[in-house]
Structures are given as structure tokens and as C-alpha cells.
Amino acid sequence: MNKVLVLETSLRCYVYGWLSFLPVLGIPFVVLALIDYQRARLEAGGEWNAANRYLHCGLALAALGGFVSLVAFALMLKVVLMEAE
Numbered sequence: 001m002n003k004v005l006v007l008e009t010s011l012r013c014y015v016y017g018w019l020s021f022l023p024v025l026g027i028p029f030v031v032l033a034l035i036d037y038q039r040a041r042l043e044a045g046g047e048w049n050a051a052n053r054y055l056h057c058g059l060a061l062a063a064l065g066g067f068v069s070l071v072a073f074a075l076m077l078k079v080v081l082m083e084a085e
Contacts, residue, residue, distance in 0.1 A: 013058035020065025033062035
């Protein structure tokens, strides 16, 4: 296990999780956070990860940010469709 790689990937997942809160523009960051989450878990291989809290918080933030982005997109779509009538 490359500990430095696991730590960097876990922290990057956390940052991407926060960036996923950008309305609609955050969707690519959701994908990047999920990729880094999986990469860190595979690289750690069941061993202890010092940044495990950041890794799991990054996943939770990405999920929440993705949901917020989808709701924002749906609301914008609704407004546009109401204006078209």
C-alpha cells in the first residue's frame, strides 16, 4: 500500500465532495469524488487509512452535492418550461 497515494486520494475526494455543491457545474466533481473514493479504498486494501474520515465525508458530500445539483437542474428546467407556455 502506498500510504502517500491513499492520503492524497482521500483528501482529493473530500475536496471534490465540497466542489460538488456548485449547482449543476458540480456534477463532474461528483464523478471525480466517486472515482477517488474507489481508488483510495482499493489502494488501501483493508489497511488503516489515516484520512478515512475525509474519504467517507467526501463520499457523503458528493452524494449530497449531486442531489442538490439535480434538484437545481430540475427547478431551472421547470422555470424554463413554464416561461415557454
